Amino acid sequence: TDLCRRRASAEHELVAASAALVASERDRGHTSIQLAEYVGRSIAGVVLPDVTTWAQRLIASGLVGDDGLLVISDGPRLALARDARAERRLATNLRARLAVPGDESGAAELKTLFAALFPTSSTSCDWQAIAAATAVRSRLTGITGGPGTGKTTTIAKVLALLVQRT
Numbered sequence: 001t002d003l004c005r006r007r008a009s010a011e012h013e014l015v016a017a018s019a020a021l022v023a024s025e026r027d028r029g030h031t032s033i034q035l036a037e038y039v040g041r042s043i044a045g046v047v048l049p050d051v052t053t054w055a056q057r058l059i060a061s062g063l064v065g066d067d068g069l070l071v072i073s074d075g076p077r078l079a080l081a082r083d084a085r086a087e088r089r090l091a092t093n094l095r096a097r098l099a100v101p102g103d104e105s106g107a108a109e110l111k112t113l114f115a116a117l118f119p120t121s122s123t124s125c126d127w128q129a130i131a132a133a134t135a136v137r138s139r140l141t142g143i144t145g146g147p148g149t150g151k152t153t154t155i156a157k158v159l160a161l162l163v164q165r166t
Helices: 002-027 051-060 081-099 107-117 127-137 151-165
Strands: 070-073 077-080
Touching: 002 051, 002 070, 002 077, 051 070, 070 081, 077 081, 107 127, 107 151, 127 151
Parallel strands: none
Antiparallel strands: 070 077
16 A cells, blocks of 8 residues: 555656646746657656656546646647647637638628728738738638738728728
């Protein structure tokens, strides 16, 4: 029984060290870690074993899985279970949003406002106008660009168009 207790304690120490490592990386913007990158490192006094042993011991602890503290995915990667659940919910919601056709209602009423917000230019393609037209018609649109490219201005104009439509 003493051996069982020591073994259980070692498993929980590995889980605690693994959770601390994932949480630390999460604070740095990473939602999961690649186990192989941390093999042999010491975290909270626990030397992290080879990938296979590490994964097996985490699973054996009973604290790893969708209802547990941590989840192991392909790679193998390790993440906090709550983050993995949140990512799955987000992916499900994005897929559902993309499955619904865009809203074409009120397009005629928006033409005047759109023309005022995005005056036509014969010299170049107005990517902000294209992004706004896409955003108004779509259920999901990503607007990207470097600093000073007009993302905030474009989004403000999109919001004005959406408010006008409702």
